[in-house]
Amino acid sequence: MYVAQPIEWTERGVVMLDQRRLPAEEISYTYTDYREVAKAIREMVIRGAPAIGVAAAMGVALGVEKSKAGSVEELKAEFSEICEVLAKTRPTAVDLFWALERMKGRFAELVSLGSDFGKIRAAMIAEAQLVHLEKKATDEAIGAYGAEYMPRDGQVMTQCNAGALATGGIGTALGVIRVAYQQGRKLHVLVPETRPYLQGARLTAWELMRGGIPLTLITDNMVGHFLKTGKVGAVVTGADRIAANGDTANKIGTYQIAVLAKENSVPFYIAAPISTFDLTIPDGSHIPIEERTAEEVTHIQGVRIAPDVPAAHPAFDVTPSRYITAIFTERGVAKAPYTEALKKLSLAQAVKVAG
Ligand code: MRU
Secondary structure, X not given: OOOOXXXXXXXXXXXXXXXXXXXXXXXXXXXXXXXXXXXXXXXXXXXXXXXXXXXXXHHHHHHHHOOOOOOHHHHHHHHHHHHHHXXXXXXXXXXXXXXXXXXXXXXXXXXXXXXXXXXXXXXXXXXXXXXXXXXXXXXXHHHHHHHOOOOOEEEEEOOOOOEHHHHOOOEOHHHHHHHHHXXXXXXXXXXXXXXXXXXXXXXXXXXXXXXXXXXXXXXXXXXXXXXXXXXXXXXXXXXXXXXXXXXXEEEOOHHHHHHHHHHOOOOEEEEOOHHHEEOXXXXXXXXXXXXXXOHHHHXXXXXXXXXXXXXXXXXXXXXXXXXXXXXXXXXXXXXXXXXXXXXXXXXXOOOOOOO
């Protein structure tokens, strides 16, 4: 089954598929400067929490690889700057900060072992590639746990794009759907457009179509209608940050889907890796919500659709954990009470990368 490749480490640089151009064009760029990688994250060439983490790890590796520092001491100063530039790209997806912490930890370890520049360079590239490989393994495991909760024959709703494009693996929410479908469950996916950036219409619809999974595209204001009348067996979405009590930030619009799912007795699931947990914050009120430009609301693909008026664009909302039936992770399934369940999963054995 077709799996999109949003990002790849190559000897020429970091290759990214430009998700802003999909589905009309499949265009890739090769980045050779970490600042370009940061710009690509900010401008949505690559998006989706886990994929942003992979991009950040590769951005750090690229910065070290191309560094002109004359000594490891000089490299240390530059390393901090590289991480800071990448950290300032998108505030909500905690995978970004998780990946930066991981690369910082590996760097500090190499420096403390007295490694020379050449060794550090090779090891940072290897670490970024490992982060990518782990995302692939993680998605497969999430898919296996979540698939069991999908209907045997029926409709499933998602939101935004939590597919291969968003992770670098098979996807989280779409990974669950993909595994369930491959197991023989007869799923039909309801895909909300996900205004204003249209990740549902442009990306999820494209991924499902390429993967041969049946779907129907709907507009965001049809969600309530379909949950009430459409025999939806489950909703499954991704996540950008999950607080210690299970409150979950995801693409704007997810909260209203969760509330409407509960109102209509449809189970609402989150599929996300442990790297999306932020157990340092007690609840969702502490999650920073990215504000994007008004132009993404007043324009579609550069074409003005509204008069020149103020427009708001909070890119994410927070779903209180009371609306979440279960959270699928690579280490198992969390259910309420979430504080205990998430803590237990965060301490469980990590998924191993084959080979
Ligand atoms: O603004 P985006 O496109 O980066 O937002 C993406 C989402 O909200 C996804 O649902 C989330 O990151 C999970 S991706 C596996």
